[in-house]
Amino acid sequence: MFDEVLNHLESESLSDVSIEESCPQSALNSLRPLVNRLLIQLRNIYYSSVQSPTVVNSFLNKQLVGARERVLFCPQRRPLLIMTIWLSKYSVTAQLIIELSFPQSFSSGSFRPDEFEGGLLGRLLVPSHLHSPQAAETIFLTNQAPIGEFFTEEVPLKSVVESEQRTIWQLTEQMDLELNTLFTNLLRVGKRRPYIKKLLFKWFGGCIHANKARGQLAHSIMNHDLLSRSNTPNLAGDGFLSNFTAVLVRLTGPLVTLPEKPPLDKIWPEYATDSCADRTVLPDLRGETRLAPANKIFKKSENAPLVVMNNEDYPLLTELFFLAHAAIRIGWTSLIARHFETGQQLHRLEDQLQPHESDNSNDSQVIFLRRFMRERTARYLEQSTSLSCMSRLKDQLSFAVTTCRFLVKLAKCILDKNSSYSNDTTTSTSESTSFSHGCLSDLPEYLVDNVVELVSYLRRGKDEFLESVEVSSIPLEPLLEFSIIFMNHTGLLTNPHLRARLAEVLESLVPQRDDEAWNTNTSGSGLLNSLHLSFHRREKLMNRDSEITDDPVLSNAVRALLTAFVSIELSPGTGVVGSAGSAADAVIAASSSSTSQNSSRQPDSHLNSSDSQTDTGNNSSSSGGNTATDTQTAAVGFEEKFHYRRPMYACLRYWYGKPLYDVQFKRLENEALAHIDDVNPPLFLQFLSLLVNDAIFLLDEALSLLAQLKQTERERDKRGGKLSSSSDEALFAHTGRLARHHIMLGLDTIATLRRVITLCSQLITHPILVDRVACMLNYFLTRLVGPKQRDLNVRDKAAYGFKPDLMVLEISAIYQILARGSDSAVETDTETIASSSLPSSSESFRRAVVSDERSFTPDLLDQACRVLDRIAAPIDLCNKFAEAVRLIKAENVIKTSEELDVDDAPDEFIDPIMGCLMEDPVKLPTSGQIVDRKTIYRHLLNDSTDPFSRKPLTMSQVEPQENLRSAVRMWIDERRAQRLSKNTQGKEQQSS
Numbered sequence: 001m002f003d004e005v006l007n008h009l010e011s012e013s014l015s016d017v018s019i020e021e022s023c024p025q026s027a028l029n030s031l032r033p034l035v036n037r038l039l040i041q042l043r044n045i046y047y048s049s050v051q052s053p054t055v056v057n058s059f060l061n062k063q064l065v066g067a068r069e070r071v072l073f074c075p076q077r078r079p080l081l082i083m084t085i086w087l088s089k090y091s092v093t094a095q096l097i098i099e100l101s102f103p104q105s106f107s108s109g110s111f112r113p114d115e116f117e118g119g120l121l122g123r124l125l126v127p128s129h130l131h132s133p134q135a136a137e138t139i140f141l142t143n144q145a146p147i148g149e150f151f152t153e154e155v156p157l158k159s160v161v162e163s164e165q166r167t168i169w170q171l172t173e174q175m176d177l178e179l180n181t182l183f184t185n186l187l188r189v190g191k192r193r194p195y196i197k198k199l200l201f202k203w204f205g206g207c208i209h210a211n212k213a214r215g216q217l218a219h220s221i222m223n224h225d226l227l228s229r230s231n232t233p234n235l236a237g238d239g240f241l242s243n244f245t246a247v248l249v250r251l252t253g254p255l256v257t258l259p260e261k262p263p264l265d266k267i268w269p270e271y272a273t274d275s276c277a278d279r280t281v282l283p284d285l286r287g288e289t290r291l292a293p294a295n296k297i298f299k300k301s302e303n304a305p306l307v308v309m310n311n312e313d314y315p316l317l318t319e320l321f322f323l324a325h326a327a328i329r330i331g332w333t334s335l336i337a338r339h340f341e342t343g344q345q346l347h348r349l350e351d352q353l354q355p356h357e358s359d360n361s362n363d364s365q366v367i368f369l370r371r372f373m374r375e376r377t378a379r380y381l382e383q384s385t386s387l388s389c390m391s392r393l394k395d396q397l398s399f400a401v402t403t404c405r406f407l408v409k410l411a412k413c414i415l416d417k418n419s420s421y422s423n424d425t426t427t428s429t430s431e432s433t434s435f436s437h438g439c440l441s442d443l444p445e446y447l448v449d450n451v452v453e454l455v456s457y458l459r460r461g462k463d464e465f466l467e468s469v470e471v472s473s474i475p476l477e478p479l480l481e482f483s484i485i486f487m488n489h490t491g492l493l494t495n496p497h498l499r500a501r502l503a504e505v506l507e508s509l510v511p512q513r514d515d516e517a518w519n520t521n522t523s524g525s526g527l528l529n530s531l532h533l534s535f536h537r538r539e540k541l542m543n544r545d546s547e548i549t550d551d552p553v554l555s556n557a558v559r560a561l562l563t564a565f566v567s568i569e570l571s572p573g574t575g576v577v578g579s580a581g582s583a584a585d586a587v588i589a590a591s592s593s594s595t596s597q598n599s600s601r602q603p604d605s606h607l608n609s610s611d612s613q614t615d616t617g618n619n620s621s622s623s624g625g626n627t628a629t630d631t632q633t634a635a636v637g638f639e640e641k642f643h644y645r646r647p648m649y650a651c652l653r654y655w656y657g658k659p660l661y662d663v664q665f666k667r668l669e670n671e672a673l674a675h676i677d678d679v680n681p682p683l684f685l686q687f688l689s690l691l692v693n694d695a696i697f698l699l700d701e702a703l704s705l706l707a708q709l710k711q712t713e714r715e716r717d718k719r720g721g722k723l724s725s726s727s728d729e730a731l732f733a734h735t736g737r738l739a740r741h742h743i744m745l746g747l748d749t750i751a752t753l754r755r756v757i758t759l760c761s762q763l764i765t766h767p768i769l770v771d772r773v774a775c776m777l778n779y780f781l782t783r784l785v786g787p788k789q790r791d792l793n794v795r796d797k798a799a800y801g802f803k804p805d806l807m808v809l810e811i812s813a814i815y816q817i818l819a820r821g822s823d824s825a826v827e828t829d830t831e832t833i834a835s836s837s838l839p840s841s842s843e844s845f846r847r848a849v850v851s852d853e854r855s856f857t858p859d860l861l862d863q864a865c866r867v868l869d870r871i872a873a874p875i876d877l878c879n880k881f882a883e884a885v886r887l888i889k890a891e892n893v894i895k896t897s898e899e900l901d902v903d904d905a906p907d908e909f910i911d912p913i914m915g916c917l918m919e920d921p922v923k924l925p926t927s928g929q930i931v932d933r934k935t936i937y938r939h940l941l942n943d944s945t946d947p948f949s950r951k952p953l954t955m956s957q958v959e960p961q962e963n964l965r966s967a968v969r970m971w972i973d974e975r976r977a978q979r980l981s982k983n984t985q986g987k988e989q990q991s992s
Helices: 002-013 025-043 077-087 091-099 113-118 120-125 136-141 158-192 194-210 213-218 238-251 269-273 316-331 333-356 364-387 390-422 446-461 463-467 477-488 496-508 526-530 536-542 554-567 586-597 641-655 659-674 683-718 726-759 767-785 787-792 804-820 830-836 841-850 860-870 875-898 933-940 962-991
Strands: 619-621 630-632 921-923 930-932
Touching (some): 002 091, 077 091, 077 120, 113 194, 158 238, 238 364, 316 390, 333 446, 390 446, 446 496, 463 536, 641 726, 683 726, 683 787, 767 841, 930 933
16 A cells, blocks of 8 residues: 555656756655654664674774664564665665765765765665674784674684684675665666665765775775775774675676676776766766876877766666775775785784794794784675675676777777778778777776776686686686787776786696796696686687687787787887887896996896896887877886786796797797898897896895895804894794795796797897896806705795795706707707807807806806706706706817907907907997997997987988907917917927
């Protein structure tokens, strides 16, 4: 009967009212007491079961919604939720429900963000098992029982934890279904009456805008309670925002149910750039950082008015799409950040408690640490349970896949149109990629960030999810295509951090899990094997038919990854990889700067230049395709980049030995050899250069840190096993962690270098790289097998991940590959080799090894052979390395017989930077100086300016000096003839 009354009231009161206007006040006032009563009942909910005491800390936790109203299991709440769902079907009551959900001072703007929790809709969204982590001060000052409904045991048992997780998931899924019904009803009413839809979206947008600081805090790197209530006292809680996000994601309907043809044309990118407050509910959206700069070919003018004339012109899915992504940013990524931060805190607490495990100390600090650890364990379990809720994860993954499809579609629009213009055509070459309501440059970059955060979490915390039956209908191909396209085309995504993080998406799709950085086996580690991880879907995705080498997506996988690898260190100015200097290459740039001041040659001074790992500053260069000069700086810090390297190494480790990917490496090497003198250095050359730089820096730092640890251990032994102060002990522990970090990354880097060299040995022996590689190998082999190896003999090698045997194995493998000429190396096109004028790769390497005056000695390789025998290295490696040693020694004999005294060489024959005799002199037109070709090439690989005048310079501009080259050769021939004559005369005198 009441239903009939509401229908009658609505038909009579709204018959003469425009659908664009509010419901009449008379109708609202008649039903306002009913809805008000509903809100009062929600406020007065009393949870009758036994409650765990809440935090007695009112000055830190003044929340409008108390702990009793936030509990997840509350039978008294459900009838009120059912009543709200019923009332939401009618226009008048739906408007009242939304109006009573706004903060009281919303119109004036003087309200707290968490006041959205206190309204009618907010109180239906707050129920959750999640609790904000308590501040350390609160735990120290209060001796209270654990808070919350779940995970309150002092020592959590696995069976109890799993049981409580199942209960939480069941309650959450039921709540999500009922909340989805409620908000779907409100949207249906809003479709009949746009005023109500506008009011609802205003509430959505206001809540997101008020809590935007959550998304900003989630991307801050701090070492304390990043998102604790004390740091975010006025922001909405995790539970509310998590439920809020789940509701908005599910409301996108076909974007999460994934029909065969999702309605991507209903998402209009231009919505993100609309500056009209009446047409957008996200006031911060226009000010967000964009994915990419506007494409000048087809992008509309920045000041051109939008075609949209009113709010209805935007499809409903457009608004829901951007609202859902904005909600994910504050309600999902922030929870992930808190979850991983809580895990790090637990690890630190375990380390602090470890010395006290054996005794039952009653020390106040130990008691505090135990309470702190118990509280953080409960929070960690709550967060893990929330993030791993199957129904929500499925919605999130579906929405991410749809987002990838949408972004790929827009990217193809740009690529097709650019291709069309380059071919002097006027229309796109692909009908399927046409789009008329905006383009990629309209979109905020956090769309990509949301996808990466989800997939990265799945990789680290829920790796088996992608193989589960529940998501078997969700395709993984869009994730693969998205990551490859946006890594491969740097102009599509300006932010180098995000572009580098796309490797995490690619890594999550790789069907191999081996987190041991030094392990080169193809099987997973024992721990992961025990988890019985399945990779059926990912095996099928990444391992196509081995006979097909032109897969439209995977055929660009290696190029895409190497582009991201290189562009981490490049500024996003030109969009052309290789046009900027890099911070990483400061290692070798240091050698140029030092030798230019000191004319005497320092053979491998680039090895120990860790103090020069700083930003190379602003360099300017001009590329052939650009009319403007771009300012270029290092985009990512030298140390920071190694965070992005790990997933890239995982992909390279998996691809090694698979024909589909091996052929891509070979193709890239051939391209590099054919275009070695191009304006921009070839991609593969830059990749190898950076890989060598990384190996040099990481291993050198690791060995230096180990030497420091060895010295500190001696001091500790003299003092009875403990340093004089706690600060010294803390520094010792910190140095150990740094050493472990550098060792593991260094081993991974040198193993990656070995794999690439096995496939492609021609380019690494080019004059630009071969000296550096040879010096690096000699130097590290000397440290590992020479007399100084005793300095690295720390007490507990395993604690630091130090595996000198594996280092020697990897380095020896590289020696034998390059010195012998690997049987598995690239069969490089003979025309390519001829055009590049390269000598034999193995001969170049052997000569570079014996020319290293700093580290190479005749006994060095013999010492390595003895170490290989002692560590029981594979017989095949020992035999091949022995052959390489024989060849290198023979080269040393030839080099000694040909050695010339160049001290009295004419000054014009000496390279002014390296101080050595020039082999191929070239003139720099920007300064008039003459240097050796390989010297300036090495410099330009790192810094695109003339080292003397600092003017922009490319290799295509240098001028060969054939006359000078001939003069140098004649002088060398004369000296050799004089030496031969002296030797002959000496022998004749001895015989007489």
